Amino acid sequence: MMKDISDPKKILSNALSEGRKVLLEHEAKELCLHYGMPVAKSYLARSKEEAIEVAEKIGYPIVLKIVSPDVLHKSDIGGVVLNIKSKEELVSAYDNIITRVKTHNPKAKIHGILVQEMVPQGLEIIVGAVKDAFFGHAIMFGLGGIFVEVLKDVSFRVVPVTREDVLEMMKEIKGYQLLKGYRGQPPRDEEAIVDIILKLSRMLEELQEIKELDLNPIMVYEVGKGAKIVDARIILEA
Amino acid sequence: MLSKKLNSFFNPSSIAVIGASANPMKIGGVIVRMLSEKFKGEIYPVNPKYSKVFDLKCYSNLRELPRTPELIVVAIPAKLVPSIVEDAGKMGVEAAIIISGGFSEIGEKGRILEDKLKRVVEKTGIRIIGPNCIGVYDAYSGVDTFFLPEHRLRRPPKGKISIISQSGAFVGAILDWASKEKIGISKAISFGNKIDVDEIELIEYLADDPLTDIILLYLEGFKQGRGREFIKKAREASLKKPILVLKGGKTLTGSRAVISHTGALAGSYELYRAAFKQAKIIEAEGFEELFDMARALQSMPYSKGSRVLVLTNAGGMGVMAADALEKLGLKIPEIPDHIQHELRKHLPPYCITKNPIDLTGDVDDERYRVVLETVMKEDVVDVVLAIVLMQVPRLTERITDVLRNSLKYGKPIIACMVGGKFTEVIVKKMEAEGIPVYPSPERAARAVWALCTYGKWRGVKIK
Numbered sequence: 001m002m003k004d005i006s007d008p009k010k011i012l013s014n015a016l017s018e019g020r021k022v023l024l025e026h027e028a029k030e031l032c033l034h035y036g037m038p039v040a041k042s043y044l045a046r047s048k049e050e051a052i053e054v055a056e057k058i059g060y061p062i063v064l065k066i067v068s069p070d071v072l073h074k075s076d077i078g079g080v081v082l083n084i085k086s087k088e089e090l091v092s093a094y095d096n097i098i099t100r101v102k103t104h105n106p107k108a109k110i111h112g113i114l115v116q117e118m119v120p121q122g123l124e125i126i127v128g129a130v131k132d133a134f135f136g137h138a139i140m141f142g143l144g145g146i147f148v149e150v151l152k153d154v155s156f157r158v159v160p161v162t163r164e165d166v167l168e169m170m171k172e173i174k175g176y177q178l179l180k181g182y183r184g185q186p187p188r189d190e191e192a193i194v195d196i197i198l199k200l201s202r203m204l205e206e207l208q209e210i211k212e213l214d215l216n217p218i219m220v221y222e223v224g225k226g227a228k229i230v231d232a233r234i235i236l237e238a
Numbered sequence: 239m240l241s242k243k244l245n246s247f248f249n250p251s252s253i254a255v256i257g258a259s260a261n262p263m264k265i266g267g268v269i270v271r272m273l274s275e276k277f278k279g280e281i282y283p284v285n286p287k288y289s290k291v292f293d294l295k296c297y298s299n300l301r302e303l304p305r306t307p308e309l310i311v312v313a314i315p316a317k318l319v320p321s322i323v324e325d326a327g328k329m330g331v332e333a334a335i336i337i338s339g340g341f342s343e344i345g346e347k348g349r350i351l352e353d354k355l356k357r358v359v360e361k362t363g364i365r366i367i368g369p370n371c372i373g374v375y376d377a378y379s380g381v382d383t384f385f386l387p388e389h390r391l392r393r394p395p396k397g398k399i400s401i402i403s404q405s406g407a408f409v410g411a412i413l414d415w416a417s418k419e420k421i422g423i424s425k426a427i428s429f430g431n432k433i434d435v436d437e438i439e440l441i442e443y444l445a446d447d448p449l450t451d452i453i454l455l456y457l458e459g460f461k462q463g464r465g466r467e468f469i470k471k472a473r474e475a476s477l478k479k480p481i482l483v484l485k486g487g488k489t490l491t492g493s494r495a496v497i498s499h500t501g502a503l504a505g506s507y508e509l510y511r512a513a514f515k516q517a518k519i520i521e522a523e524g525f526e527e528l529f530d531m532a533r534a535l536q537s538m539p540y541s542k543g544s545r546v547l548v549l550t551n552a553g554g555m556g557v558m559a560a561d562a563l564e565k566l567g568l569k570i571p572e573i574p575d576h577i578q579h580e581l582r583k584h585l586p587p588y589c590i591t592k593n594p595i596d597l598t599g600d601v602d603d604e605r606y607r608v609v610l611e612t613v614m615k616e617d618v619v620d621v622v623l624a625i626v627l628m629q630v631p632r633l634t635e636r637i638t639d640v641l642r643n644s645l646k647y648g649k650p651i652i653a654c655m656v657g658g659k660f661t662e663v664i665v666k667k668m669e670a671e672g673i674p675v676y677p678s679p680e681r682a683a684r685a686v687w688a689l690c691t692y693g694k695w696r697g698v699k700i701k
Contacts, residue, residue, distance in 0.1 A: 161516075168515065
C-alpha cells in the first residue's frame with residue numbers, strides 16, 4: 001500500500017493551496033510513512049469498487065473511515081466502522097458511512113474512504129508534537145486514554161531529541177511500569193517507541209510548517225513485535 | 239571566539255562611567271564610588287556638569303578622555319543612550335553596560351529606542367549588557383556596577399560561585415544574603431532586556447572562566463526562538479561545570495492544561511523543564527535549594543552512582559532521610575551480609591546494620607568511624623548521608639575529623655545536623671572541614687540528589 005510515497009513538501013503545499021490547515025488522515029499518515037514510521041496499512045479508496053479491491057489486498061478484518069475536510073470528529077457522526085470481516089459487510093458499511101456524512105452535512109466534500117487494516121490491540125500510547133515560539137518543536141509522550149486525558153501523565157522533550165532523551169522521557173511518566181509489563185501483561189517494545197520518536201524528531205526538523213501533531217493511538221506490542229500508528233492528525237501553520 | 243570578547247565586561251583595563259555623579263546617593267555616584275574603592279584599572283567619570291567626581295577628574299564627553307576606555311557604564315536618560323553608545327562603538331570601545339531603563343519594558347516608545355540600540359551593535363560591533371539592568375559584579379577584578387550602596391547591599395567574600403540573573407533585584411538580594419551567609423561569589427550578572435549578550439553567551443563565558451566552579455541561573459524566559467540554542471550550549475557547558483537553574487514564572491501553565499491534545503498539555507513551563515533536562519541543568523525548586531545544591535556541588539566530589547548509605551544516630555531521622563531519597567529516585571541498598579557481619583564485630587548488638595545504619599543514642603565518634611571505613615572502602619554505596627544529632631552525650635567535636643577523614647575514599651559525604659547552640663558550633667567546624675551540613679533530612683536528600691544527578695551526566699560521554 002502507499003507505494004508511491006509523495007514528496008512531503010508537496011503534501012503540505014497541496015493542502016495549503018486548497019486552503020486546508022488540517023491534513024487529511026491519509027496525508028498525515030503518508031508523511032509518517034515517508035519518514036519510516038510504522039503506520040497501520042491504509043489506502044484511500046475513491047469508490048466502493050476500489051475499497052473492495054484494497055480490502056482484499058490488505059486482508060479482512062478492516063476498518064473504514066470517512067476522509068473529508070468537513071468532518072473533524074469522524075466517529076461522532078458515524079464516519080468510522082471497525083472490524084469489517086467480509087465484502088458484504090464492507091459494501092453496507094461503505095454506503096452507511098456516505099449516507100451518514102451526507103445527512104450530517106449535505107455539502108461535505110468527500111475525498112474518499114480510508115480502508116485500513118484492523119490492527120490487533122496493544123498497549124495504547126500517544127506521541128504528539130507542538131511548535132512553540134521559544135523552543136520550536138517539542139515532542140510529547142504519554143500512555144493512551146485516561147493517562148493523558150485525565151491524569152496528564154505526559155513528558156516533553158525539545159526537538160531534536162537524542163536516543164538518551166527518549167529513554168528518559170519514557171521513564172519519566174508515572175505509568176512507565178505499564179510499559180515494563182504489569183500483572184501478567186508482557187513487557188512492551190520500547191525500542192519501537194524510541195524509533196518512532198527519533199524519526200518524528202527528524203520529520204519535525206525538516207517540516208517546520210507543522211504546528212501540531214498527534215499520533216493517537218499508537219499500539220505497542222510485545223518486545224520484538226513493534227508498534228503501529230493507528231491514527232495521525234497534523235495541523236499546519238497558517 | 240565570541241565569549242572571549244565578553245572579557246571586556248569583567249576584566250577591562252579601563253572604565254568610563256557615562257552619567258557619573260558627585261552625589262553618592264545617585265546611581266552614577268554609587269557606581270563611581272564602588273569602582274574607585276575596588277577596581278584597579280583606570281576610571282573615567284563622564285558628565286559635563288562636573289569637573290571632579292570624588293577624587294577623580296571628570297570629563298564632559300567620551301572624546302575628551304586621554305584614551306579610549308575598554309568598557310563604558312551608561313547611566314543616563316534612555317533617549318540619549320543610542321547616540322552615545324554609537325559614538326563609543328565608533329571610537330573602538332569594546333563593551334557597554336547599559337543601566338538605564340526606559341526601553342522596551344515601557345512600551346512602544348522605548349521599543350523604538352531599543353531597536354536603535356540593536357542597530358548600533360550591528361553597525362559598530364560593540365557588545366552590550368542591558369539595558370534596564372544592574373550590570374556586572376566581579377569580586378576579583380573589582381568591576382561593580384550594582385548601584386546599590388555597600389551599607390545596603392554588603393558584598394560577599396570572594397568565591398567560585400557565579401550568578402546570572404534576568405532580575406536585577408533578585409541578584410542584588412542574593413549577593414546581600416550570600417555576604418551574610420559567608421558564601422563566596424565570583425561573578426554576578428544582571429542582563430535586563432538582553433538586546434545583545436544573553437544567558438546563553440554568559441553561560442559559555444563562565445564555563446571557561448577559571449574563577450567560576452558553579453553557575454547559578456535565575457531565568458524568567460528566553461527570547462523567542464532561543465530555546466534550542468540554549469539547550470545546545472548549556473549542554474556543552476554543563477560538561478565543564480554544574481549549572482543550576484531557578485525558573486521564575488511557572489504557574490501560568492496549570493490552568494491552561496485542560497484539554498487532552500498535545501497543544502494544551504504543553505504549557506510553556508513544561509517545555510522549560512524538558513529543556514533543562516536536555517541541557518543537563520539541575521533545576522532547584524526555590525532560592526534556598528539553589529544554594530543548598532550549590533554548596534554540595536562546590537565542596538564534594540560528584541557521586542558516581544545513586545546508591546546512598548544513610549548513617550544515623552536517630553532512627554526516625556534515618557527513616558525520613560530514606561523516604562526523601564527514595565522519592566527522588568535514589569537507592570538505599572541493603573548492606574551485604576559479609577559486611578554487616580564485619581560491622582557487628584565492632585558495634586553493640588542493638589545497632590541496626592542494614593541501611594539505614596542506626597548507631598543509636600549511646601553512639602560515640604568511633605562507631606561512625608568504624609562504619610564509614612568498613613562500608614566506604616567496599617563497592618557498595620556511592621554517597622553518604624550522615625545524620626549526626628549532637629544532643630546525645632558521647633559524641634564529641636571529633637566527629638568532624640571522622641567525616642573529613644572518610645573523604646579519602648573519593649565519595650561525597652553530606653551531613654544532616656539539627657539542633658541549637660551546641661550543634662551550631664559543631665556545624666561551623668564541620669563546614670570549615672568542607673563537609674556541607676543541612677538542617678533537615680529532606681534538604682540533605684536534595685543535595686545528595688544533585689550530586690548524583692550531576693555525577694551521572696559527567697559520567698556520560700557526549701556524542
